[in-house]
Amino acid sequence: MLHRFIQLATFWASIVFIYSCKPGVPDGVLSESKMEKVLYDYHLAQGMAMQHAPDSINYFTRYYQQAVYTKYDIDQATFDRSMEWYARHTDKLSDIYKRLAEESGNVDQTSPTFLAAGTQSASGDSLNIWNNSNYTLLSSKGKNRFLFSEKADTAFKANDRLIWKFKVDWIYHEGAKQAEALLAIEYDNDSIDVRTFDIYSSGTQTLVMNIGQQKVKRVSGFIYQNAPWTERPRLLHLYDFQLLRIRERTEEPKATDKPTNSVNTDSATSSRTTNEETPRQRLRDSLHRADTLRELRPHFR
Known part of the structure; x- marks a missing residue:
């Protein structure tokens, strides 16, 4: 009887222990x-x-x-x-x-379809080449940095602009809010161009670089939360990342409709000037003629 009681007590103790250890x-x-x-x-x-x-x-x-x-x-x-x-x-x-x-809808922007599609503008075209996680969470008591590295392809050309954009939310009240971002372009000749900027506020952050004449090998960067260890964690939410390549559109010289004539006579020049008189010139001439007529009128009648 006592043995049976011990078995039941052990069984129920195990059940209580399992439920008490259930994560929640x-x-x-x-x-x-x-x-x-x-x-x-x-x-x-x-x-x-x-x-x-x-x-x-x-x-x-x-x-x-x-x-x-x-x-x-x-x-x-x-x-x-x-x-x-x-x-x-x-x-x-x-x-x-x-x-x-x-x-x-931020995660959808990392899909290959979105990345392959560029946007056209009057001055050029842009292409979002970001292919990493679209959000991350930094903490003073855990992971305090975010890293990325993009291997370059034919999307990069000399004189292109590179724009790194992302949004920031600081999820704590007390203490300083400071982070540092770095964007680096590595070229085939092993030279590296680097840009850094400090982050103190929430909202959209933007870093702009111009690509040099050398062939680009890799684009990399990081964001480091500069927060001391505290008992209460200080969280930094980073999201909506974009890495935009901007290419300026070059305009080709327009061909003239009429061939230029290297020999001009005085009569031809005078005729062309008269025929091609602009509206502003005509208005100026008419005002001048009106002033001349007023001056020729007698002062006393």
């Missing part, structure tokens, strides 16, 4: 589905705040963020606590941002 979100942390909705509106709120002129206390940023908290019946402490937990579980947070990118 702890109390006080938003569920994955709700966190996804909150983050979607949170980033929309940041975008709306950026439409206003910046101020020293970030009034509009706090105003729109508070509107998101009110909509989902949470406070900033709950949001920060949830972000801290998801930052430690980067696989879950990465899945959330991947779904957000799919909803906004």
